Amino acid sequence: MKFYENGDALTEPMGFFCSGVHCDVKGARNAKLDLGIIYSQKPCNGAGVFTTNDIQAAPVRYSKKLITESGSTFHAIVANSGNANACTGKQGELDTKKMASEVARHLNIHSKEVLVCSTGRIGVPLPMSRLTTGIRDASEDIKDECDGARAFQEAILTSDTCTKSCSAKIECSRGEITIGGVVKGAGMIEPNMATMLAFLTTDILAPSSTLQEILKDAVENSFNRITIDGDMSTNDTVLLLANGNSGIKLEEETDSVQREFADAVNAVCSCLARKCVTDGEKVSKFVKVKIKGAKDSKSALKVARCIANSLLVKTSWYGSDPNWGRVVDAAGYAKVGLSFEKITMFYNETPVLSKGTPLIENKANWKKIVSSDEFTITLDLNMGQSEGEIWSNDLSEEYVNFNKSE
Template identity: 65%
Template sequence: MKFYQDCDGITEAQGFYASGVPANIMGKNNGKLDLGIIYSPRPCTAAGTFTTNDVKASPVRYCMDLLNEQEQVFHGVVVNSGNANACTGKQGDLDCAKMASETARHLKVHSKEILVCSTGRIGVQMPMSRVTAGITEACQDTLDELDGGKAFQEAILTSDTRTKSCSAQIETSSGKVTIGGTVKGAGMIQPNMATMLAFLTTDAFASASFLKKCLDKAVNNSFNRMTIDGDMSTNDSVLILANGSTRVDIEKESVDTIAKFQEAVDQVCTCLARKCVTDGEKVTKFVELQLNGASNDQDADLVARCIANSLLVKTSWYGSDPNWGRIVDAAGYARVGLDFEKFDLWYNDVPAVEKGKPLPSNKHKWKEIVSAKSFVIKIHLNSGSGKAVLWSNDLSEEYVNYNKSE
C-alpha cells in the first residue's frame, strides 16, 4: 500500500472532481471559501456514519434518509461551513432540500443523487440567497473539471487552523485502486464522532452494504477514538463514495485484496482522525492513551474517556505537569471496579506507578516527557483483557478565550 499525506484528498481517486468558493455565508465579506462540491459524473454507491446526538441537524437527517433507500446512487455532495443548519425547524429542512435540488439542477442529476452536509453555528437560519449563488459558482468550477481538491478542503473549515487530507493506493489483480480523504474538525470532538465532517472517495466499485461495513469498522477505530473537549455535535458525518472508475470490483477480488482495501480505508480514517486531534482548538499537546487490562473493552473505553475528558488532567498536560494523581482519580470515577493495588502507569516507556506504588525517582523523566508536544500514557489495570486507545490533547487558557463567545 502506498500512502500520501497533505495531498488533493478526495480528488486523488479517479473520476472525482471538487470545488470550493466564497459564498459569504457568515456575512463577513472576508473572501473565505465556505461552500464546496464533490462531483462524480459516474454514479456512485455510498455509505455514511453520523452523530449519535439526539439533536441532529437537518443535513444529517437528510443524508440518513437517503442512504437508507435501497439501490440509491449518488453523484456528489454539497457542503457548507459557517452555518450548521441545526435547530432551524421546518425551514432548515426546506433549505437543506433546496441545497440538494440547486446542486442537482446545475449538475443535471436528480436531487436525490446529491448528499448535503453543513457545519458551523447552531440555531441560525441559512442565508439561502448567498448559498444558492455559491452553489452556482461551485458547480460551474466542478463541471469545468478544475483541480479543486484543495479548495474544497479549505471550504469546509471552521475553527481549524489547517486543511487535512491523505490518500492510499493499493494494487489489485485488475489494477490500482485509490482511496482519498479529507476532514474538518478542531472542537466539539468527542466519541462517537464529533463536530467533524469527513469525506472519502474511491475509484473502485463496491456495493453500498460493503462500503457501510468497511466504513463502520474504520470509523470505530479512528474517529471514535478521539476526544478533544468532551462535547458531541449535531452535525457529525463521515461519507464514503465509490464510483468504479477503475472498473475494479473490490468485492470480486481475493480475500487478501479485500483485506488490503479495508486496511487502506482504516489508514485514511486513522490519519484524518489524528490530524483532527493535533489541530484541536488552541491545543499544544497530542496525547495517546493506551488502556489495557480492564475487565472488558467497554470498561477500558470508559476509563480512557474519563481520563481524556478530565479538565484537571487536560490542564496538567498543558502545564507539562506529570500529575499522575489526577489520572488515577479520573480512572477511579469511571467506577469499573479499579483496584489501585494492581494499577500500572507509564509515561511513554518510563514507569510512574507499579502495582499501586509510585516511583518518584523517575519524576524528572516524566516531566521531560510531558513537556514534549506528543507523548503516550500507558495504563494497565491488570484485571482482564479489555483494552482501548484514545487520542486526546491538552486544555489551554486560549481555548477558553477562543470559545467564550462567538
C-alpha cells in the same frame, strides 16, 4: 499499500471532481471559501456514519435517510461551513432540500443523488440567497473540470488552522485502487464523532452494504477514539463514495485484496482522526491514553475516555505537570471496579506506578516526557486481557479565550 499525507486526496481516485467557492455564508464580507461540491459523473454507491446526538441537524437527517434507502446511488456532495443549519426547524429542512435541488439543477442530476452537509454555528437560518449563488458558481467550476480539490478542503473549514487530507493506493492484478480522504474538525470533538465532517472517495466498485460495513468499522477505530473537549456535535458526518472508475470490482478480488482495501480505509480514517486532534482549537499537545488489563473492551474505553476528557488532567498536561494522581482519580470515576493496588502506570516507557506503588525516583523523567509535544500514558488495570485507546490533547487558556464568544 502506498500512503500519502496531504495532497488533493478527493480527486486522486479517478472520475471525481471538486470545487470550493466563497459565498459569504456568515455575512463577514471576507474572501473565505465556504461552500464546496464533490462530484462524480458516474453514479456512486455510498456509505455514511453520523452523529449519535439526540439533536441532529437538518442535513444529517436528510443525508442519513438517503444513505439508508435501498438501491440509492449518488453523484454529488454539497457542503458549507459557517452555518450548521441545526435547530432551525422546518425551514432548515426546506433549506437542506433546496441545497440538494440546486446542485441537481445545475449538474443535471436528481436531487436524491446529492448528499448535504453543513458545519458552523447552531440555531441560525441559512442565508439561502447567498448559498444558491455559491452553488451555481461551484457547479460551474465542476462542469469546467477545474482542479478544485484544495479549494474544497478550504471551503469546509471553521476553526481549523489547516486543511487535513491523505490518500492510499493499492495495487492488485487488475490495476490500482485509490482512496482519498479529507476532514474538518478542531473543536467539539468527542468519541462517537464531533463537529466534524469527513469525506472519502474511491474508484473501486463495491456494494453499498460492503462499503457501510467497512466504513463503520473504520470510524469505530479512528474517529470514535478521539476527544478534544468532550462535546459532541449535531452535525457529525463521515461519507464514503465509490464510483467504480478503476474498473475493479471489490467482490471479484481475492480475500487479501479485500482485506487490504478495508485496511486502507481504516488507515485513511485513522490519519484524518489524528489530524483533527493535533489541530484542536489552541492546543499544544497530542496525548495517547492507553488502557491495558481491563476486564472487557467497553471498560477499557470508558476508563480511557474519563482520563482523556478530565479538565483537571488536560490542564495539567498543558502545564507540563506529571500529576499522576489526577489520572488515577479520573480512571476511578469510570466506575469499572478497578483497584488502586493493582494499577501499573507509565509515561511513555517510564514507570510511574507499580501495582499502586509510586516510583518517585523517576519523577524527573516524568516531567521531561509530559513537557514534550506528544506522549503516551499507559495504565495496566490488571483486571483482565482487554485493551482500549483514546487520542486527546491538552486544554489551554487560549482554548477558553477562543471559545468564550462566537
